[in-house]
Amino acid sequence: MAKRGIILMNLGSPDSTEVKDVRRYLNEFLMDGKVIDMPFLLRTLLVRGFIVPLRAPKSAEAYRSIWWPNGSPLIVLTEQLQQAIQPEFDEPVEIAMRYGNPTPQAAYENLLKKVPGLEEVILFPLYPHYAMSSYETAVEYMKEVHKKHNYAFKLTTIKPFYNNPDYIQALSESIRPYVAGNSYDKILFSYHGIPERHVQKTDMTGAHCLKVNDCCNVPSQAHTTCYRHQTMQTTKLTADRLNLPKEKVEQTFQSRLGRDQWLLPYTAQRLLELPKEGVKKLLVVCPAFVSDCLETLEEIAMQGKESFIEAGGEELTLIPCLNVDPLWVNAAVKWLKEYAEAGSKEMILA
Template sequence: MSKPKKGVLLVNLGTPDSPSVPDVKRYLTEFLLDGRVIDIPAWRRSLLVRGVIVPFRAPKSAKLYRAIWDDNTGSPLLHYSVRQQQLLQERLSGEYHVELAMRYQNPSISRALARLKSMNLDSIRVIPLFPQYASASTGSVIDKVMELMRTWHTFPGVSFVNDFYENDLMIEVFAENALKHHPETYDHILFSYHGLPVRQLNDVEVSGTHDCEKAGCRQQIAEHNRYCYLAQCHATTRLLAKRLGLKETDYTVCFQSRLGKTPWVQPYTSDVLKDVAAKGKKRLLVFCPAFVSDCLETVYEVGTEYALEFKELGGEKVQLVESLNDHPKWITALEQLVYRDLPEWLQKDKLTV
């Protein structure tokens, strides 16, 4: 077998090493101390995270993780991330070596990069596994990779995938997963994305004064709002709605998992649940297109917490649309991302569908 000359680094958000309170504390502490996640002065962030948030949230989060944890495979996010790495490695030729890392906790980015460095590669392709760009997710991964590589004396060619919110195969997999549940039998559809503080969108434009409502981010994506998380979420939704033949009145875009009292992107999923229940909707189909692997935010937050909340409001059913997970077409989409932006003559005959 020929020696690999190119590296691929897949990076997802992260997961505790176990559902124990100490491991959840370590995970939450590393995650929330990231200045791109909670973007306030470091001393305030440390006091808030170490003194208030983590001691309060860790025991509760540990209980939730235990509810979705598998004794053999661990968290769903880790299980499916490992599967994606393994299946992508099988798809790529022997000149590629694929590593998996988590932005927070294990497997760590530092260890993955150390392995890639030892292979004396010609290039490394970094793919943060977040369809829509945000400074707190994709931006944080890029920042961490660059920080860790800063000490290297020699560099291979390094490239990053910023987003893939419009990837056709990704859209196709979400649509196929939805069709298994017969969307026509539901009263309304939610596209629930991970939330983000509004202030983190200000720097989308060079002026630092980006305003989603003035920029029309819910209606269009163009050069001026190309890196706006809200605009990319709505763009993904429009593509999915078109694929499924949905009208605008059939669905609502909303945002979950907010933290603290600062304004986050709206509408909040919990508020939308109240609204649709008040309108007499009984059955909801819910997509979570910000996640490529099922995880705590999909399996538990939507599949359990929101389902219970909706029933208490008078609803009957909340059905989660499964994420991309290890679907063969999603692995092909990852293969596309490895080759994307290469000169056309280098892309030819690369993909296996």
């Protein structure tokens, strides 16, 4: 039996709500060339000279509005997922963050201490969809740290699970109580936004994404790494499973940064427009995240709700992320066990 360890990897969070910690976190996050993909010197000037100095105090205030007594919601919820999964395995389960703490190196070192002669680490990036600024950068960073420290163990990675039946079931059942009784006007599937150029950069064909008419619905190898296609599939599969009326379902993209063209439509804009279209009771679900975080708890449940109400809406209800939902925990355990039993061959969960 192979000597294994498991790492659950999430985005990350500042160590505290102090401006200095938020500034450090934002610098690490925004200096990632897969997040802001421009030449290093220009990125440095933009991030450290303009964005972070202006954004850090505001972000610190936003984090304070959602911070829990025991820490960052994203970190706490990832730890809770770790604790829910660990009893199902003899192998130790660690967590790592792409930005901030705990670092990938810390996770690797903890596994080495717990498993003498460690032969393999199974990495589970907690991102349902492929994007260069989320899944790709997380996996590449874990590989970079692995290579830098010349670790002898093998590193294998679970693929995005945007269309996996177990994931769709868990997501759908987490939504079902909110749509029961049809007492809502619309449900918004709000995904984290990315620049359109990121979609084209990850198009392995170089000729499909945002170039072919109705590209996300035309079969292509490009869909393997196309964030837009994968989010649309999650929305469709979930809506179909719940038998949601098509006129009550809409998909948008949130968290835009800068003036570049990002994936449309923008969540913030639609929250202002929907009340004028007769939508008074709105549900919002954020399937790009498996753990509630700043983008759900503050951007949607606070800022988004305020905008919607001021525009004439009456109710905005944020449907929580999967967090430690039993069906989600069961799905994660199932995939990890299948992955280990398959001899650690990378496979797409579909």
